[in-house]
Amino acid sequence: MGEIMIAVxxxxxxxxxxxxxxxxxxxxxxxxxxxxxxIRLSNENAQLRKWMWLNHGHTGQYxxxxxxxxxxxxxxxxxxxxxxxxxxxxxxxxQTANIAALQHDIKFDRKK
Ligand SMILES: [Zn+2]
Numbered sequence: 001m002g003e004i005m006i007a008v009x010x011x012x013x014x015x016x017x018x019x020x021x022x023x024x025x026x027x028x029x030x031x032x033x034x035x036x037x038x039i040r041l042s043n044e045n046a047q048l049r050k051w052m053w054l055n056h057g058h059t060g061q062y063x064x065x066x067x068x069x070x071x072x073x074x075x076x077x078x079x080x081x082x083x084x085x086x087x088x089x090x091x092x093x094x095q096t097a098n099i100a101a102l103q104h105d106i107k108f109d110r111k112k
Contacts, residue, residue: 056094078093
């Protein structure tokens with residue numbers, strides 16, 4: 001989303017809802033463009049989530065009802081819903097589990 005579009009959307013009410021018909025038309029056009037951009041980004045987000053869900057290394061995916069879930073993720077990372085879990089939470093849980101596994105491996109190697 002462009003900087004100008006965001007700046008217009010963040011305008012204080014008294015500036016955004018101007019009485020000048022030309023300004024109103026311009027601002028309404030930006031609102032419509034912003035809505036289209038949000039739709040485009042939402043679709044792109046869904047495609048990226050689906051790609052990550054299908055390619056994250058597990059075989060426990062379940063998605064025949066339109067969901068994107070993984071039973072192995074529930075056991076290993078503590079979440080199962082790739083469709084609704086916020087992306088930063090997914091990354092944090094996977095990273096935390098990977099660090100714990102690495103620390104376990106290091107600890108195990110030291111005992112040898
Ligand atoms: Zn998984």
